[in-house]
Amino acid sequence: QSALTQPRSVSGSPGQSVTISCTGTSSDVGAYNYVSWYQQHPGKAPKLMIYDVNKRPSGVPDRFTGSKSGNTASLTISGLQAEDEADYYCCSHTGGSFVFGGGTEVTVL
């Protein structure tokens, strides 16, 4: 199984919106509504931000939204804040296993 494809980096100014794409195949992203997104600050463990494509765990701001179309999932961060600067990873169920994306560095200008 190959890693999901994410852009290496995206950036935006405070208050703006950024969208991170996550492209897979009809065997993973396109096959299941089991896409999750993780935020990771340097030196820290990842934190679950979105699961089941568009569900937010308790405590995650509603500025974070997930969606999916075909073989591509997306994470949108609205109203960008300084603390959103981090690495973001998507992940998809593949039928008995999971595959992650390569990660996207989000920079707040």
Place this chain on the structure above:
Amino acid sequence: QLQLQESGPGLVKPSETLSLTCTVSGGSISSSSYYWGWIRQPPGKGLEWIGSSYYDGSTYYNPSLKSRVTISRDTPKNQFSLKLSSVTAADTAVYYCARDIIGTPADYWGQGTLVTVSS
């Protein structure tokens, strides 16, 4: 509050077996609602799912690691463990234990432990 804590050697020699344990507090690994698994991250690189174990003992592994991985459970101690055999420098990584919910490999994470493979 669920907490997970990894423990084990930080240095393993090439060709030997890496062994880590995850101790869970604030929740039971015997719950039928969750899986318990491992994820790793080589220094400066992305995340890689290793595998998960269910309360009934069934296991699911990354196909690329399946031949070298064993995840087991010690229910009385509320712990689960990872064994990765025949390690090489490519297995050097921060290893995280995690609670796995259906469709999502980790909703709770341990803090991670760095394992270096070197002679």
